[in-house]
Amino acid sequence: MEFRRIGHLPPYVFAQVNEAKLAARRRGEDIVDLGFGNPDLPSPGFAVEKLCEAARNPRNHRYSVSRGLPNLRKAVADRYRRRFGVELDPETEVISTIGAKEGLSHLMWVLVQPGDSAVVPEPSYPIHVYAPVLAGAEVRRVPVEADADYFEILRAVFKSSWPRPRVIIVSFPHNPTTRCVDLSFFERLVAFAKENDTVVVHDFAYADLGFDGYQPPSLLEVPGAKDVGVELYTLTKGHSMAGWRMGFLVGNRGIVEALAKLKSYLDYGTFQPIQIASIVALNEGDGFVDQVNAIYRSRRDVLVDGLNRAGWKVDRPQGTMFVWAPIPEPYQEEGSLRFAFRLLEEAKVAVSPGIGFGPSGDGHVRFALVENEHRISQAVRGIRRMLGA
Numbered sequence: 001m002e003f004r005r006i007g008h009l010p011p012y013v014f015a016q017v018n019e020a021k022l023a024a025r026r027r028g029e030d031i032v033d034l035g036f037g038n039p040d041l042p043s044p045g046f047a048v049e050k051l052c053e054a055a056r057n058p059r060n061h062r063y064s065v066s067r068g069l070p071n072l073r074k075a076v077a078d079r080y081r082r083r084f085g086v087e088l089d090p091e092t093e094v095i096s097t098i099g100a101k102e103g104l105s106h107l108m109w110v111l112v113q114p115g116d117s118a119v120v121p122e123p124s125y126p127i128h129v130y131a132p133v134l135a136g137a138e139v140r141r142v143p144v145e146a147d148a149d150y151f152e153i154l155r156a157v158f159k160s161s162w163p164r165p166r167v168i169i170v171s172f173p174h175n176p177t178t179r180c181v182d183l184s185f186f187e188r189l190v191a192f193a194k195e196n197d198t199v200v201v202h203d204f205a206y207a208d209l210g211f212d213g214y215q216p217p218s219l220l221e222v223p224g225a226k227d228v229g230v231e232l233y234t235l236t237k238g239h240s241m242a243g244w245r246m247g248f249l250v251g252n253r254g255i256v257e258a259l260a261k262l263k264s265y266l267d268y269g270t271f272q273p274i275q276i277a278s279i280v281a282l283n284e285g286d287g288f289v290d291q292v293n294a295i296y297r298s299r300r301d302v303l304v305d306g307l308n309r310a311g312w313k314v315d316r317p318q319g320t321m322f323v324w325a326p327i328p329e330p331y332q333e334e335g336s337l338r339f340a341f342r343l344l345e346e347a348k349v350a351v352s353p354g355i356g357f358g359p360s361g362d363g364h365v366r367f368a369l370v371e372n373e374h375r376i377s378q379a380v381r382g383i384r385r386m387l388g389a
Helices: 013-026 045-055 070-084 099-111 126-134 150-159 183-196 253-266 272-284 286-309 329-347 359-363 373-387
Strands: 094-097 117-122 138-143 167-170 199-203 229-234 247-251 322-326 364-368
Touching: 013 329, 045 272, 070 094, 070 229, 070 247, 070 272, 094 099, 094 253, 099 126, 099 167, 099 199, 099 229, 099 247, 099 253, 117 126, 117 150, 126 138, 126 167, 138 150, 150 167, 150 183, 167 183, 183 199, 247 253, 272 286, 286 322, 286 373, 329 359, 329 364, 329 373, 359 364
Parallel strands: 117 138, 117 167, 167 199, 199 229
Antiparallel strands: 094 247, 229 247, 322 364
16 A cells, blocks of 8 residues: 655664664663653652642543643743743643644644745754655755854755745754754844744754753744744653653744644644643742753763763763764764664664764764763763773
8 A cells, every 4th residue: 555645754763773772682781771862850749649630530531622721821821931031822822732743743734835845954853854844845954063153054045945935943952963042043033034924933842951051042032033933842851741742832823823723623632631730840840840950961961071081072062951972083984873883782872873863963973861870871881991991
């Protein structure tokens, strides 16, 4: 049988490393898994308690609403006011999504169609590329280079594209490169979007993970950003609620309403007890987010400092829960997939090969900070032995 849409999807590179990891574990090998960015920290205890309480109430077992409960949308607006100084109307500028991936994917359905194009980062978290592709659009890739002016590269790609892209997708702090920007970047981007009548979609997955005094800015902090932009916010990372699948689209009310209309045909929202518990997480979780941030910062330091002592020169990221590491010079010709297999076989460490994020990622591997400091230190020792340091 011939299937639609999925024919353009390439094999998931990360699955190859995952299969090799599982095979090694079946052989009894102790593999430190720093590959899949799956948060290991438990969700807030007070949210779990509220989930259990709400789940025992049979009234919460019925269909919910695809927009999200009113008090949930209000809690998101309150969080944005406290954290970013941004005012949001919970009724018209906030909608709940079933995680950021679902939100972005269905958002593309209402923003692009065959014949349209979208600007996306390169390398990129895969859904940033394939959400527009699955909606029928072409993608224009903008290289995320460590020392280059990303806005100027984006501007040049946009201007050289025809037809002009309808959507610009950005995500900072950036996965996988960990690149960060300041508010001036978004000021330039908002002005550019207004001049060129295009929409900005900011995937703000790592909004709550900034280190060493860096606080990731919201696109919506820019005056007038809601005229052209929306932002995806999630409880996955900062609140460590990955499996709960609780995300939000906030910003431009016309775009929020368009997504709401589509979702009214597609789903009835997340299980209502999860929404109720998420209200508590948002309202009472600021201190918890600070604790999570401190843990990831400490893990980052253990990994980066250890790699540098082993002779593998890696910079400390200012944000995200990842470390983006250039392949050491003696192994660069192998490419990221073969080098990832080498780390698995010789150092007993699983990482994500950079090629899985796009062709320009092939010179790097990505470490996810999803094991405790003891296990990360074990990983560093294995890598040190492999490098002969």
